[in-house]
Amino acid sequence: xxxxxxxxxxxxxxxxxxxxxxxxxxxxxxxxxxxxxxxxxxxxxxxxxxxxxxxxxxxxxxxxxxxxxxxxxxxxxxxxxxxxxxxxxxxxxxxxxxxxxxxxxxxxxxxxxxxxxxxxxxxxxxxxxxxxxxxxxxxxxxxxxxxxxxxxxxxxxxxxxxxxxxxxxxxxxxxxxxxxxxxxxxxxxxxxxxxxxxxxxxxxxxxxxxxxxxxxxxxxxxxxxxxxxxxxxxxxxxxxxxxxxxxxxxxxxxxxxxxxxxxxxxxxxxxxxxxxxxxxxxxxxxxxxxxxxxxxxxxxxxxxxxxxxxxxxxxxxxxxxxxxxxxxxxxxxxxxxxxxxxxxxxxxxxxxxxxxxxxxxxxxxxxxxxxxxxxxxxxxxxxxxxxxxxxxxxxxxxxxxxxxxxxxxxxxxxxxxxxxxxxxxxxxxxxxxxxx
Amino acid sequence: xxxxxxxxxxxxxxxxxxxxxxxxxxxxxxxxxxxxxxxxxxxxxxxxxxxxxxxxxxxxxxxxxxxxxxxxxxxxxxxxxxxxxxxxxxxxxxxxxxxxxxxxxxxxxxxxxxxxxxxxxxxxxxxxxxxxxxxxxxxxxxxxxxxxxxxxxxxxxxxxxxxxxxxxxxxxxxxxxxxxxxxxxxxxxxxxxxxxxxxxxxxxxxxxxxxxxxxxxxxxxxxxxxxxxxxxxxxxxxxxxxxxxxxxxxxxxxxxxxxxxxxxxxxxxxxxxxxxxxxxxxxxxxxxxxxxxxxxxxxxxxxxxxxxxxxxxxxxxxxxxxxxxxxxxxxxxxxxxxxxxxxxxxxxxxxxxxxxxxxxxxxxxxxxxxxxxxxxxxxxxxxxxxxxxxxxxxxxxxxxxxxxxxxxxxxxxxxxxxxxxxxxxxxxxxxxxxxx
Numbered sequence: 001x002x003x004x005x006x007x008x009x010x011x012x013x014x015x016x017x018x019x020x021x022x023x024x025x026x027x028x029x030x031x032x033x034x035x036x037x038x039x040x041x042x043x044x045x046x047x048x049x050x051x052x053x054x055x056x057x058x059x060x061x062x063x064x065x066x067x068x069x070x071x072x073x074x075x076x077x078x079x080x081x082x083x084x085x086x087x088x089x090x091x092x093x094x095x096x097x098x099x100x101x102x103x104x105x106x107x108x109x110x111x112x113x114x115x116x117x118x119x120x121x122x123x124x125x126x127x128x129x130x131x132x133x134x135x136x137x138x139x140x141x142x143x144x145x146x147x148x149x150x151x152x153x154x155x156x157x158x159x160x161x162x163x164x165x166x167x168x169x170x171x172x173x174x175x176x177x178x179x180x181x182x183x184x185x186x187x188x189x190x191x192x193x194x195x196x197x198x199x200x201x202x203x204x205x206x207x208x209x210x211x212x213x214x215x216x217x218x219x220x221x222x223x224x225x226x227x228x229x230x231x232x233x234x235x236x237x238x239x240x241x242x243x244x245x246x247x248x249x250x251x252x253x254x255x256x257x258x259x260x261x262x263x264x265x266x267x268x269x270x271x272x273x274x275x276x277x278x279x280x281x282x283x284x285x286x287x288x289x290x291x292x293x294x295x296x297x298x299x300x301x302x303x304x305x306x307x308x309x310x311x312x313x314x315x316x317x318x319x320x321x322x323x324x325x326x327x328x329x330x331x332x333x334x335x336x337x338x339x340x341x342x343x344x345x346x347x348x349x350x351x352x353x354x355x356x357x358x359x360x361x362x363x364x365x366x367x368x369x370x371x372x373x374x375x376x377x378x379x380x381x382x383x384x385x386x387x388x389x390x391x392x393x394x395x396x397x398x399x400x401x402x403x404x405x406x407x408x409x410x411x412x413x414x415x416x417x418x419x420x421x422x423x424x425x426x427x428x429x430x431x432x433x434x435x436x
Numbered sequence: 437x438x439x440x441x442x443x444x445x446x447x448x449x450x451x452x453x454x455x456x457x458x459x460x461x462x463x464x465x466x467x468x469x470x471x472x473x474x475x476x477x478x479x480x481x482x483x484x485x486x487x488x489x490x491x492x493x494x495x496x497x498x499x500x501x502x503x504x505x506x507x508x509x510x511x512x513x514x515x516x517x518x519x520x521x522x523x524x525x526x527x528x529x530x531x532x533x534x535x536x537x538x539x540x541x542x543x544x545x546x547x548x549x550x551x552x553x554x555x556x557x558x559x560x561x562x563x564x565x566x567x568x569x570x571x572x573x574x575x576x577x578x579x580x581x582x583x584x585x586x587x588x589x590x591x592x593x594x595x596x597x598x599x600x601x602x603x604x605x606x607x608x609x610x611x612x613x614x615x616x617x618x619x620x621x622x623x624x625x626x627x628x629x630x631x632x633x634x635x636x637x638x639x640x641x642x643x644x645x646x647x648x649x650x651x652x653x654x655x656x657x658x659x660x661x662x663x664x665x666x667x668x669x670x671x672x673x674x675x676x677x678x679x680x681x682x683x684x685x686x687x688x689x690x691x692x693x694x695x696x697x698x699x700x701x702x703x704x705x706x707x708x709x710x711x712x713x714x715x716x717x718x719x720x721x722x723x724x725x726x727x728x729x730x731x732x733x734x735x736x737x738x739x740x741x742x743x744x745x746x747x748x749x750x751x752x753x754x755x756x757x758x759x760x761x762x763x764x765x766x767x768x769x770x771x772x773x774x775x776x777x778x779x780x781x782x783x784x785x786x787x788x789x790x791x792x793x794x795x796x797x798x799x800x801x802x803x804x805x806x807x808x809x810x811x812x813x814x815x816x817x818x819x820x821x822x823x824x825x826x827x828x829x830x831x832x833x834x835x836x837x838x839x840x841x842x843x844x845x846x847x848x849x850x851x852x853x854x855x856x857x858x859x860x861x862x863x864x865x866x867x868x869x870x871x872x
Contacts, residue, residue, distance in 0.1 A: 022549035047567055050568040051569070106815070112457040127765060154765050161834070185814065186817070331616055332618070378621065380562070383621070398593045399597060
């Protein structure tokens with residue numbers, strides 16, 4: 001049996017791999033070493049690549065990494081960005097290099113991927129229940145004594161499953177009790193229920209209570225004012241639970257971790273968790289936003305504009321992720337069919353947002369007007385509806401490029417094994433990989 | 437520069453690859469040779485795998501392969517199944533071994549993947565427009581003189597783009613004119629427009645008119661009776677176009693290909709195209725259904741039941757694809773949170789359909805009642821709503837398994853790099869790979 005080097009294969013090894021013809025977005029007919037992507041001289045706007053192609057704008061990524069580092073410093077919070085958004089080891093590396101405390105992940109399989117690429121501290125934001133998943137996580141902890149893993153628990157039954165397996169661990173597995181919201185996802189529905197779980201962890205051999213966790217993102221609704229009140233109340237409940245658990249002496253680690261924070265209301269979480277004191281041991285407030293890294297042109301763009309307003313700091317996170325496709329057919333005056341579909345861009349919250357058109361080789365790109373929208377997607381096609389009488393739209397022809405923003409980065413990343421990082425002129429600089 | 441062996445890497449090479457920890461569904465902590473999957477003794481219902489896990493039922497696959505072979509023989513049609521559904525070389529191989537004439541694919545990148553795994557005849561069911569994609573396809577034809585590729589054209593502009601690149605080909609590139617439907621996707625909107633495209637192909641050096649193509653699947657609506665009429669009319673239009681092009685002497689290959697047929701109305705297409713004669717050369721009717729191979733428990737299940745009724749042959753295609761996940765949290769009496777989400781199962785037509793529950797190790801599985809349904813999915817979670825007062829649902833506990841059928845196979849396959857093939861008792865027999 002082969003074994004992998006401890007601490008993970010170096011990220012750099014990804015650049016040694018051969019990309020094969022058939023990799024979406026690549027204009028290759030022979031295998032190409034990934035590290036050579038940046039010296040091919042490809043430019044997306046010249047249509048040097050294959051289409052569709054997913055691009056990450058490096059300037060926006062750099063801006064967002066710095067923005068979030070500053071945000072956390074200002075609020076006295078730490079960041080464990082949710083890695084499920086991108087599942088991209090190179091981006092994990094950039095997040096950790098920009099001060100992230102660790103990575104958050106959603107499943108045991110995702111933790112295995114992150115560990116393989118050298119991530120050393122993970123918050124697994126779910127209760128471990130499957131026997132295979134419990135086994136694989138305990139195997140990592142046993143095999144790599146410096147790897148730090150935190151997981152969640154929201155039921156006494158869940159604690160018992162884990163405790164049976166963890167009882168032989170040399171170091172206890174640190175758990176955060178998950179506080180939930182009635183009618184929503186996982187998590188305890190009352191502080192009393194959560195205290196019962198905390199006590200079960202305290203009593204369980206092989207486990208230790210490390211903190212309290214919740215996900216306020218489930219409260220996002222169409223009534224922002226109500227959301228803000230509800231999120232503040234939920235965050236206060238997390239703090240109240242932490243105080244009760246501390247008063248009973250249930251915490252078993254050197255610090256108490258308080259964690260919440262999706263990508264919509266992490267400012268409210270930072271304000272609510274950032275200054276908690278008076279517990280028997282130091283408190284760390286840990287945010288878990290995943291989508292801050294790329295933001296988007298849709299749902300998060302709207303939510304983050306409101307966050308900027310609450311923070312009274314305009315000029316916040318920038319959209320970094322676009323999908324470019326080609327006009328494949330121009331069958332009617334107000335209809336263009338694009339060479340991308342459900343396999344290429346998010347469609348779960350909004351359909352992609354057309355931003356600009358480019359005739360390869362011409363100057364450009366040219367902004368598309370608001371009335372120009374994608375009204376439907378099939379697996380491999382998008383229907384771009386064009387307003388009648390608009391000169392740019394009317395001139396759109398077979399072979400022209402259309403750049404789209406997306407709404408909800410998570411469901412675009414999972415459609416691309418390889419994304420191309422581009423500069424502001426859309427020169428291809430390097431490639432990054434996802435592992436879904 | 438490395439070169440790949442001509443004719444494709446053997447499919448068997450996939451079984452030589454090492455699967456790494458972190459591959460969704462696999463309960464491994466060390467790399468495992470894919471060919472060894474079947475001797476691990478894993479059973480999904482015993483929760484030996486990781487969850488979620490996507491399974492293919494081998495008995496249903498075998499049934500469906502044979503069913504479609506018989507259907508085509510009965511109707512005098514050939515099959516070029518749409519490979520975009522699965523993008524799975526092992527399943528391509530099974531389809532070709534069961535008499536498929538070739539594979540249909542949606543993009544140049546998909547053609548490259550299929551060619552790499554030994555597919556020798558492809559109908560690329562789109563117009564080639566991107567320079568890189570035209571180049572990669574012409575490179576295949578030049579580099580592999582026995583590889584057969586057909587593509588579509590729906591505009592004179594598209595023909596001109598292709599003709600410039602193809603003029604140096606040793607053998608002409610065979611094209612089918614795509615007939616479309618007003619208000620729908622690509623394709624010519626009238627027979628006159630289509631004739632203009634056919635004449636452009638005839639006139640273009642390096643191109644040859646090989647046939648007529650359309651996609652009647654765009655006509656699926658909520659009014660089945662109207663659909664049946666509209667599909668028959670559309671198919672008749674394809675035939676009329678073929679007769680006109682033939683009368684003008686525009687066809688340039690030994691045979692005339694007539695192709696249509698998604699997975700909803702391929703019986704109507706087979707009846708309309710199956711017996712066409714009286715042209716100047718032999719006619720081949722080519723169906724392109726992709727979803728017949730796995731069918732599903734949702735949208736296609738309903739459509740195919742109607743097809744069975746039209747054919748007056750009950751007992752048709754069987755659902756072969758399921759996603760099993762685990763109850764991760766049981767926070768309220770009528771709510772279970774499952775460990776699968778938008779990353780794991782289709783959500784574009786219907787949410788997954790809960791079929792059965794299984795307590796690992798207990799006898800079972802136990803069917804779930806109709807009132808039990810998935811009402812929402814996040815990226816990594818599903819919300820299973822349980823009817824109050826039902827004994828099976830009430831007993832569902834953290835750690836129990838729930839098996840779900842899906843609706844629309846295409847958008848489940850693209851979420852799984854590896855699917856596990858299981859027998860009727862859910863013993864894992866082998867793995868198959870997808871390349872999206």
